[in-house]
Amino acid sequence: MKPVRTLSGVTTVTVLTKPYPCPAQCIFCPDDARMPKSYLPDEPGAMRAVEHDFDPFDQVYSRLESLEAVGHPTDKVELLILGGTWSAYRRDYQEWFVRRCLDALNGKTAGSLLEAHSLNETAMHRNVGLVIETRPDEITPKEIAWLRQLGVTKLQMGAQSLNDRILALNQRGHTVAETGRAVALLRAAGFKIVLHWMPNLLGATPDSDRMDFKRLWEDLCPDEIKIYPCQLLENAPLYAFWQRGEYQPYSQEQLVSLLADIKPGIPRYCRVNRVIRDIPSTHVVAGNKRTSLRQDAQAEMTRRGSHCECIRCREVRGSSVVNSDLILQDQVYTAGGAEEHFLSFTTPDDKIAGFIRLSLPGKNSPHTGLKDLEAAAIIREVHVYGQSLAVGQDANGAAQHSGLGTRLLEEADAITRKYGFKRLVVISAIGTRRYYLERGFKRGETYLIKILT
Ligand code: SF4
Numbered sequence: 001m002k003p004v005r006t007l008s009g010v011t012t013v014t015v016l017t018k019p020y021p022c023p024a025q026c027i028f029c030p031d032d033a034r035m036p037k038s039y040l041p042d043e044p045g046a047m048r049a050v051e052h053d054f055d056p057f058d059q060v061y062s063r064l065e066s067l068e069a070v071g072h073p074t075d076k077v078e079l080l081i082l083g084g085t086w087s088a089y090r091r092d093y094q095e096w097f098v099r100r101c102l103d104a105l106n107g108k109t110a111g112s113l114l115e116a117h118s119l120n121e122t123a124m125h126r127n128v129g130l131v132i133e134t135r136p137d138e139i140t141p142k143e144i145a146w147l148r149q150l151g152v153t154k155l156q157m158g159a160q161s162l163n164d165r166i167l168a169l170n171q172r173g174h175t176v177a178e179t180g181r182a183v184a185l186l187r188a189a190g191f192k193i194v195l196h197w198m199p200n201l202l203g204a205t206p207d208s209d210r211m212d213f214k215r216l217w218e219d220l221c222p223d224e225i226k227i228y229p230c231q232l233l234e235n236a237p238l239y240a241f242w243q244r245g246e247y248q249p250y251s252q253e254q255l256v257s258l259l260a261d262i263k264p265g266i267p268r269y270c271r272v273n274r275v276i277r278d279i280p281s282t283h284v285v286a287g288n289k290r291t292s293l294r295q296d297a298q299a300e301m302t303r304r305g306s307h308c309e310c311i312r313c314r315e316v317r318g319s320s321v322v323n324s325d326l327i328l329q330d331q332v333y334t335a336g337g338a339e340e341h342f343l344s345f346t347t348p349d350d351k352i353a354g355f356i357r358l359s360l361p362g363k364n365s366p367h368t369g370l371k372d373l374e375a376a377a378i379i380r381e382v383h384v385y386g387q388s389l390a391v392g393q394d395a396n397g398a399a400q401h402s403g404l405g406t407r408l409l410e411e412a413d414a415i416t417r418k419y420g421f422k423r424l425v426v427i428s429a430i431g432t433r434r435y436y437l438e439r440g441f442k443r444g445e446t447y448l449i450k451i452l453t
Contacts (some may be wrong), residue, residue: 009065010076010128014048015059017083018093024135024173026160027237028230029055030283037085040233042280044269045082056072056097060104064125075103076431078129087138091146096436098150102430116429120250125429129153131194139182140368146368148370148446151430154192156226157182161201162215169203171237175251181366183220184336188361189368190378190427190447194273195222199258200230200250200287202241206258215260221267223357223381224311226274228243229255229293232285239285249287259297263308269331269342269357271311309350309428316351316385323404326353329409336365339419343406343411354384356408360419372444376423378418382408409439417452424450 022029022037029038036054052058060079067074074220086094095113102116103109105125110116116213120127132147133156147155159179161167167175186193197216199209216222232242232249241247250258259275266272275297281289290296301307331342339362344355357380361373384404416424424445428436433448441448 001359011072012077012080013060014045014080014082015061016046016054017081017086017089017097020053020084020089022084027171027197027241028231030234030236038084039082040279040283044278048415053169054123056100057104060101064104074125076128077125078131079127080131082133084134085135085138087134087143094150098130113150115335119154120430121433123431127151128429128431130429131156133157134209135174136179136182139185141185144185144192144368145211145370150190153427153429154194155186156194156196159195159216159220160198161204162212163208166203168203170201175384179217183222185366185368187338187359188365188372190380191426192224192381193222194224195220196226196228198228198230199409201281202247206250206254209258210261217267219335221333223272224273225242228274229257229288230285231277231279233283235287242286252288252290254286255293256296256300259293260300260304260306263297263301263310264306265308265399266308267333269333272308278409311352314350314352316347316353319351319429321347321353337362337366341415343408345408352385354404354408357381358410358412358415360421372425372447372449374422376425376449377419377421379412379424379426406439413425413452422452425453
């Protein structure tokens, strides 16, 4: 049993879509006809998908079974759908895929996606987050409306670089401006935003990467990031560049030094999910093969006397929380035309027990075309840490069950009123709708809405 998997309060179940081409041609991306684009069959998360022939129901069902067999609570499940570019798949496949994932959570086969949603609101395994991965140039108002119909709450998107020359050299097929537009639109629609950023792309140097990383925080300001140092794989076009001597992977020392340089500058509202991709080292042709870069960078920062203040580095994890000791912090920043409030409860030693992301759209926020969001402030995320207790269980001091969510919602409500918004909207996951309905929110088209009187 790996307890860390649920210490953020939620159990993540990863599923892969079927093998399918991606419209893009990124030169670092591996190609394996047996897999969705960019995945290798022996990556840890991918093996179960292969075993179940990419069937969504079987993948979720078997994962729940194995989690339950080792005693993990599975009542709050975040579905993480991986596989190339989600938006490139046909919409009927997307709808079927999500419905079958929910069928596995619901223990019942629904006749439609709407029915599967409705069943999940009271199911034993509630869906508390639905994550897909796509490209910036796929994000349009129409696409976000569709994603909301599916129940998506969080998007992972490859930014990879904030330099158009590097993007072009690596044949990303989109520009920095397109990344900016996509992120602003997702923010205006209340999605949680996870950006992938890749150091060591063709044409980059450690110095240019240090500069590039700083640009992430000028206006994109992702909620979470995955740092994926480019890895040289034999079945990616970049391999030929390396053979011709036109590309050189950084050494392990260079990478650790780069990570130790950039991590202390990461804003407190962001969570660093990964600092390297989980590709088996046998596939890596040259350059760093260690997967423990996070610990290596941590050791280097300790040696230098610096530290990282990202969310992941400050989570309370299993520690108990004394509510009366918690300090409320409101970190305000602007991004994509909105004023963001990252409201968090922290312990006296600066561990984070829970937070809320409140977005106040401004005159420069893009129009989503979504009726629910008209003239509204948006709660993009409510996260309270705990021990992923099953409903009805108790653990003294576990943050998740001590009313922190309600207190954070009250704070968000007060700020929204202070700024003169008449509506507060939340991008609720399917399985958390009841929670908000019990707290004064009403059903909109695809969001939940509270009218502020
Ligand atoms: S967009 Fe993603 S999946 Fe598609 S080629 Fe580029 S890296 Fe690979």
